Amino acid sequence: MINNYSSEDKVLLAVDCIIFGFDEEDLKILLIRRGFEPEKGKWSLVGGFLKSEETLDDAARRVLERYTGLSDVYMEQLAAFSEVDRDPADRTISMAYYALINIKEHNEKLIKQFSANWFSVSQAPSLIFDHDKMVHFAIRRLRTRATTRPIGFELLPEKFTMRQLQKLYEAIWDTTLDKRNFINKIRSLDIVVKLDEKDKKSSRKGSFLYQFDPSKYDKKAAEGFMLKL
Amino acid sequence: MINNYSSEDKVLLAVDCIIFGFDEEDLKILLIRRGFEPEKGKWSLVGGFLKSEETLDDAARRVLERYTGLSDVYMEQLAAFSEVDRDPADRTISMAYYALINIKEHNEKLIKQFSANWFSVSQAPSLIFDHDKMVHFAIRRLRTRATTRPIGFELLPEKFTMRQLQKLYEAIWDTTLDKRNFINKIRSLDIVVKLDEKDKKSSRKGSFLYQFDPSKYDKKAAEGFMLKL
DNA sequence: GCAAAAGTGTTATGTCTACACCCATGT
DNA sequence: ACATGGGTGTAGACATAACACTTTTGC
Structure with a gap:
């Protein structure tokens, strides 16, 4: 017998992606108007069905690239949703993924083409x-991840100001932070480098730009540190 | 059109359960000798296929009850494993779950019947x-869960000594803890009650028994505390 | 010269860690 | 009486949280 599983039920497996972006003020998610029945025209996460020759991670990346044009993005598997009647059209199980992208880099044309919106x-x-x-699950996960790993940088441009970083964390946790304590904490982590450039868009004085240093982070991570803000 | 999904691939979805127990010394997992091909006779997690009329949580509970006789057990969904060739017999995706059971309560007969072993x-x-x-994934999750939620109690009898609780946490983290600091910490959490009974099995003097108090825990949890040991 | 945001240190408080001795009991 | 594991408190180190004023520069 080659296949012992022939009597078992097969199901449709979908992936749905919560795509987070940050616009210097708010934490945002990318939603589309669904283009087919059921629930055509309603707001939805971006998603697609797993093909039998790909992994779930592959499928999630395929979906992400289709809707944003981006590849090589931070993604993480979240959880499976499997209520029997969750999709009225057919029995489908969905794996939720979340992705963190730099909101400035996604492909505007694709956004329009799919009637997508932040x-x-x-x-x-x-x-x-x-x-x-x-989405709630993803926000919860994002909050816990942000306390243990420097994922926030994925949501910012390569060069960013301390203010931007702080506002990002404030958005993620929906709280306010003291800027001196915040900067001291970030500095003590020793995972960013201060550049000689200033960003002068936000103020007359201008504020110094910083850059995340993956090699410094890797060294820290190997020692088993934790990031608590 | 009733069903738009007819052209999509369907797959087999399995659940596999990492069942943790604690025998007063070591953290253990329940494994069975697989009873069918492929890989018949090799050690395996307990598992089964999702039926189309049940949720993944239902399937995991069904599997757990089949192999241990236990229902109403702490379980948590872990992650999906979806490498294309993970199961040579057919394309299957597996949802891993982990469960925490009181090792004394499972059904010994079933264990024998399935050639299972701790x-x-x-x-x-x-x-x-x-x-x-x-399994590695489950241990990692168990460790992080144990820092934020009092899941350890699921692995102990209803009444337990501080020593047992400490040994459990030591086993989960593979470390040793100072007993004074441990007890002070547990007491400060205010989620267990000290009983008037003593357990005299472990020493001549006997040690006081404690009991987890869910109502105290719920109150604490509502205030958003965290359990760090 | 003034408005608007950037930058910078110190103190008090709370938490964590390390540590050693007496107690109760059964044999 | 002694061996075995149970039980208890404190002081120093460390980390966190609160807090206000000066600097720069474009207008």
Whole structure:
């Protein structure tokens, strides 16, 4: 017998992606108007079905690239959603993924083509199926990840100011932080380098730009440190 | 059109369970000798296929009950494993779950019937497919969960001594802890109650028994505390 | 010269860690 | 009486949190 599993049920497996971006003020997610039934025209996460010759990570990357034009992006598997009637059209199980992208880099044309839109997480419309649950799950995960790993940098341009970084963390946790304590903490982590350039868009004085240093981070991570803000 | 998804691939979805127990000394996992091809006779996690009328959580509970006789157990979804060739017999994706059970309560007969065995996590044999990866993933998750939530109690009898609790945490983290600091920490959390009974099995003097108090914990959890040991 | 954001240190508080001795009991 | 594991408190180190004023420069 080659295959013992022939009597078992097969199901459709989808991936849905919560794509986070940051616009210097708010934490945002990318949503599209669904182009087909059921629930055509309603707001939805971007998603697609797993093909039998790819892994779930492959599928998630394929979906992400299709809707943003971006590859090589920070992504993480979140959780499977499997309520029996979650999709009225057919029995589908969905693996939720979340991605962190630099909001300036995605392909504007694709966004228009798919009637996609960025929404602040606090002002997003309600979504089809169980997608709202997925978004909440993703925000929770993002918050815990941000306390242990420097994932925030994925959401910023390569060069950023301390103010931007602070605002990002404030957006992720929906809180306010003291700027002196914040800067001291970041400096003590020793994972960013201060550049000689200043960003003068935000103020007359201009503020110094910083850059995340992956090699410094890797060294720190190997020692088993933790990032608590 | 009732179903737009008819052209999409369907796959087999399995659940595999890492079942943790604690025998007062070591953290253990329950493994079985696989009863069918491929890899018949090799050590494996307990698992089964998702049926189309149940959720993944249902399937995991069904598997757990089948092999241990236990229901109403702490379980948590871990992650999906989806390498294309992970199971040579057919394209299957597996959702890993982990469960924490009181090792004294499982059904001994079932264990024998399925040629199952408890192994210390440090001495487990190597497993079929990607099950070793699943186990490592589960241990990592267990360690992080144990720092934020009092899941350890799931692995102990209802009444336990501080010594048992400490040994459990030492086993989870593979470390040693100072007993005074440990007890002070647990007391400061205010989620266990000290009983008037003593357990005299472990020493001549006997040691006081404690009990986890879910209502105290819920109150604490609502305030958003964290458990760091 | 003034408005607007950037930059910078210190102190008090709380938390974590290390550490050693007496107690109760069964044999 | 002694061996075995149970139980208890404190002081120093460390990390966190609170806090206000000066600097730069474009207008």
